[in-house]
Amino acid sequence: MSYQFITSAKLPTRYGEFDIHIFENEDGQEHVMLTVGLPVVDPDTATPSERPAPLIRIHSECLTGDAFSSLKCDCGPQLNSAMQAIQEAGCGAILYLRQEGRGIGLTNKIRAYALQDQGHDTLDANLMLGLPADARIYDMCGPMLAHIGVDAVRLITNNPNKIAYLTEHGINVVERVPLLVGVNDMNAEYLATKRDRMGHLLDKDFNTAIHLNK
């Protein structure tokens, strides 16, 4: 799949001002990147940057968590914390990928939520629908990061798949920055399933997200 930069503009937010960049794939699917302190480069003439690797958050769309303050997951608080951290650092980017519901789409995610209402966990609910536990791809990240001349990152995540994908595709993950926010009674089991069945780097009691080198 190829990805094309379409347009950008300023986006003032409660955390500070970002530049918002829109990318589109051949099917017209849009992805979004918010940046601070990372000017656009011409990939044909760009030379390796001298600056330290910036903070980068790769965040998959979660309409229920990001927009509706759902307590079933940690997505909204994670997005807000990442935006705040990047503003405080003065340099970084959020890659907001339009792959709702770990890539199964909004309708199927709500079907999975209906199965969760009956007591099934987040992984089994996907499988019972005949869908993969995680259908996401990350091949848009390379072109999006290349647009701002980034080939080394400090990645804000607890998800080892994101680290593996970037590393396998020539982007140096110099540091993983753990992100544990928004834990509540309604999402503790969801987080436990991600930890126990999907390999997410969270500790036993969610007191801390595990550092990779521990």
Ligand SMILES: Nc1nc2c(ncn2[C@@H]2O[C@H](COP(=O)(O)OP(=O)(O)OP(=O)(O)O)[C@@H](O)[C@H]2O)c(=O)[nH]1
């Ligand atoms: N299928 C399904 N998707 C869910 C459920 N809860 C949240 N999601 C989706 O899970 C995805 C979470 O993506 P990210 O915020 O990138 O986080 P992550 O992959 O869990 O890893 P981190 O980087 O550690 O946050 C979003 O696409 C949500 O819509 C669920 O119960 N079922």
Ligand SMILES: [Zn+2]
């Ligand atoms: Zn969510």
